[in-house]
Amino acid sequence: MLTLDRVSKVYKVGAFGGTELRAVRDVSFTIAPGEVVSLIGESGSGKSTIGKMILRLIGINGGTITLGDTNVATLKGAAVRDYYREVQGVFQDPFSSCNPIFKVEHIFSLVRGVYFHSLSATEWRTKVAEALGAVALEPGQVLHKYPHQLSGGQLQRLLVARALLLDTKILVADEIISMLDASTRIDVLNLLGELKSRGLGILFITHDLSLGNYISEKTVILRRGRVVEMGETSKVFGNPTHPYTRMLIASVPQLNRRWGDESITDPGPCRVHAASPSGSAGTALLVEVEPGHSVACFRVDEGLPC
Amino acid sequence: MSLHITDLRVYYRTLAGDVKALDGVTFEIADGEIMGLAGESGCGKTTLGNSLVLLDGRMKHVGGTVMLDGIPLPIADFDAMRHFRYRDISIIPQYAMSALNPIRKIGKMVGELLESRGVRYGEIRPELERRLELVGLGLDVLQRYPIELSGGMKQRMVMVVSTLLDPSLLIADEITSALDVSSQKAVAQALQSFRDQKFVRSMIVVTHDVSILYQIADTLAVMYAGKLAEKAPTDVMMQRAKHPYTRMLIASLPEVGVRYAEHKLTGIAGTPPSLLNPPTGCRFRDRCPLAIEQCAEEPPFVEVEPGHSVACWRVDEVAAPKDSAA
Numbered sequence: 039m040l041t042l043d044r045v046s047k048v049y050k051v052g053a054f055g056g057t058e059l060r061a062v063r064d065v066s067f068t069i070a071p072g073e074v075v076s077l078i079g080e081s082g083s084g085k086s087t088i089g090k091m092i093l094r095l096i097g098i099n100g101g102t103i104t105l106g107d108t109n110v111a112t113l114k115g116a117a118v119r120d121y122y123r124e125v126q127g128v129f130q131d132p133f134s135s136c137n138p139i140f141k142v143e144h145i146f147s148l149v150r151g152v153y154f155h156s157l158s159a160t161e162w163r164t165k166v167a168e169a170l171g172a173v174a175l176e177p178g179q180v181l182h183k184y185p186h187q188l189s190g191g192q193l194q195r196l197l198v199a200r201a202l203l204l205d206t207k208i209l210v211a212d213e214i215i216s217m218l219d220a221s222t223r224i225d226v227l228n229l230l231g232e233l234k235s236r237g238l239g240i241l242f243i244t245h246d247l248s249l250g251n252y253i254s255e256k257t258v259i260l261r262r263g264r265v266v267e268m269g270e271t272s273k274v275f276g277n278p279t280h281p282y283t284r285m286l287i288a289s290v291p292q293l294n295r296r297w298g299d300e301s302i303t304d305p306g307p308c309r310v311h312a313a314s315p316s317g318s319a320g321t322a323l324l325v326e327v328e329p330g331h332s333v334a335c336f337r338v339d340e341g342l343p344c
Numbered sequence: 345m346s347l348h349i350t351d352l353r354v355y356y357r358t359l360a361g362d363v364k365a366l367d368g369v370t371f372e373i374a375d376g377e378i379m380g381l382a383g384e385s386g387c388g389k390t391t392l393g394n395s396l397v398l399l400d401g402r403m404k405h406v407g408g409t410v411m412l413d414g415i416p417l418p419i420a421d422f423d424a425m426r427h428f429r430y431r432d433i434s435i436i437p438q439y440a441m442s443a444l445n446p447i448r449k450i451g452k453m454v455g456e457l458l459e460s461r462g463v464r465y466g467e468i469r470p471e472l473e474r475r476l477e478l479v480g481l482g483l484d485v486l487q488r489y490p491i492e493l494s495g496g497m498k499q500r501m502v503m504v505v506s507t508l509l510d511p512s513l514l515i516a517d518e519i520t521s522a523l524d525v526s527s528q529k530a531v532a533q534a535l536q537s538f539r540d541q542k543f544v545r546s547m548i549v550v551t552h553d554v555s556i557l558y559q560i561a562d563t564l565a566v567m568y569a570g571k572l573a574e575k576a577p578t579d580v581m582m583q584r585a586k587h588p589y590t591r592m593l594i595a596s597l598p599e600v601g602v603r604y605a606e607h608k609l610t611g612i613a614g615t616p617p618s619l620l621n622p623p624t625g626c627r628f629r630d631r632c633p634l635a636i637e638q639c640a641e642e643p644p645f646v647e648v649e650p651g652h653s654v655a656c657w658r659v660d661e662v663a664a665p666k667d668s669a670a
Contacts, residue, residue, distance in 0.1 A: 190385075219384040220597060247600050249598060289529040296558070297559050
């Protein structure tokens with residue numbers, strides 16, 4: 039179980055880092071084993087920042103991320119290596135995630151060098167074959183190739199296989215199918231679904247609501263670094279409560295319904311309740327509107343439709 | 345008839361041989377029609393768009409004719425095309441985000457562009473301002489550098505610039521792919537309004553995202569491995585697509601508001617053939633569940649009902665598709 043508790047991130051931007059950009063503000067959610075959590079937001083909403091913080095690629099400025107009982111931020115030395123044994127990431131562009139001058143075999147053996155010194159060559163080969171089998175790739179067909187000789191879908195599955203070599207419990211999948219063709223993306227998506235049923239917890243970061251809807255149990259909608267709505271996918275998509283979520287869902291191009299005339303401008307804090315009740319530009323807190331469905335809206339408790 | 349393409353063949357010259365990116369494409373676009381062109385990466389859809397505007401050094405026009413409003417386009421002749429580019433036929437390129445000169449203020453860049461076409465910036469300025477307003481951009485963007493604009497704003501800016509001289513045909517290449525859902529909708533709807541306001545007569549919208557095309561296109565064409573697989577009015581395509589590839593493509597799209605716990609969607613197994621030595625006969629044969637021996641022969645692109653053409657031998661065998669709204 040990976041837990042994010044009021045996690046924040048501030049980037050220093052501008053000349054000499056004089057300006058502060060609060061990319062992520064007080065985000066809390068959990069990823070349980072065997073669960074896909076989709077983190078949905080537009081560009082600049084901080085969704086990739088959260089993924090990077092979980093993977094320890096950047097530091098966090100507030101709050102804690104814990105895996106089981108260990109605080110992820112304070113790990114040092116060998117503990118970091120053990121952490122990566124359990125938490126792995128796959129990113130958007132499969133070609134830039136691989137060293138182009140290494141064959142696939144060599145890309146895999148880098149993992150062996152760090153984590154599996156003691157394994158004999160035969161044991162290692164079996165392990166690689168198992169991992170590749172899990173992502174429906176034939177070892178003989180891919181191991182001797184360079185990344186550019188594989189298709190995007192194959193390479194992306196290969197990277198998932200690389201993550202699975204370890205005893206991965208949590209996989210951070212950051213826009214992993216955005217670059218793939220419609221005909222192959224669904225296969226990678228189904229692969230994630232299969233891994234989920236084997237007990238892997240997956241954080242599925244995407245801007246595409248239809249993909250999130252397809253794969254995940256839990257949905258977190260981010261807007262400007264803040265969670266505006268989260269809960270079980272069926273509830274968030276079935277009964278979207280925050281105006282921002284509704285705007286996003288109405289903008290998704292669908293095959294059975296043409297776009298209406300709904301406004302597509304960002305509705306601000308809340309379409310009906312532009313300011314907080316006290317008049318200050320405060321922020322609404324997440325409130326549970328039904329079991330397993332929380333919304334950050336000022337007047338949600340008054341039962342007013344947003 | 346606005347655009348009339350007959351048996352167009354454009355190959356890429358490489359050291360290994362000719363890559364047959366466009367291999368005999370025939371279709372027509374009527375006045376005021378928005379045609380959506382969909383397909384996997386590497387199927388030749390961008391090549392089709394580019395070849396109508398600018399054949400670069402690697403591309404070779406091997407055969408076929410292009411007629412725009414009754415005038416043949418000399419697409420193989422770089423200099424002769426100069427007369428048509430931008431005025432009669434214009435493109436919003438795939439990476440429109442980086443199509444703006446980063447070291448020029450946008451207004452100045454537009455001015456220079458217009459003057460290179462012999463148009464006075466001052467004369468067209470009122471129209472430019474009107475159109476900026478139409479796509480929801482303030483006039484102050486003309487005083488700004490591209491870096492100061494967001495992705496969606498840049499995209500809309502390029503749209504306005506590309507269509508400023510009211511071209512007869514506009515090619516929009518993957519212009520919504522890099523955008524968020526809300527800006528995607530704004531850009532797509534702006535395209536439609538450009539057609540409605542008659543800034544452009546007709547349009548080819550190239551994208552891999554069929555669901556965007558469903559929203560804005562009048563007709564849909566699906567390309568596979570350098571050839572057209574199917575072309576039909578959008579609603580017809582959604583309700584009764586005939587080509588197995590089209591049907592699998594549409595069936596593989598997840599949608600919002602549908603629960604997928606019970607049934608899983610399936611992709612299309614295999615990869616498109618290499619266009620260096622494309623297989624003879626139907627190019628989708630290897631991935632097609634309905635393939636028969638006859639598919640080793642090239643299927644003709646025939647009209648099965650008015651406005652609906654398919655290149656498949658097994659058109660009649662394709663069972664009645666399930667309701668697309670299911």
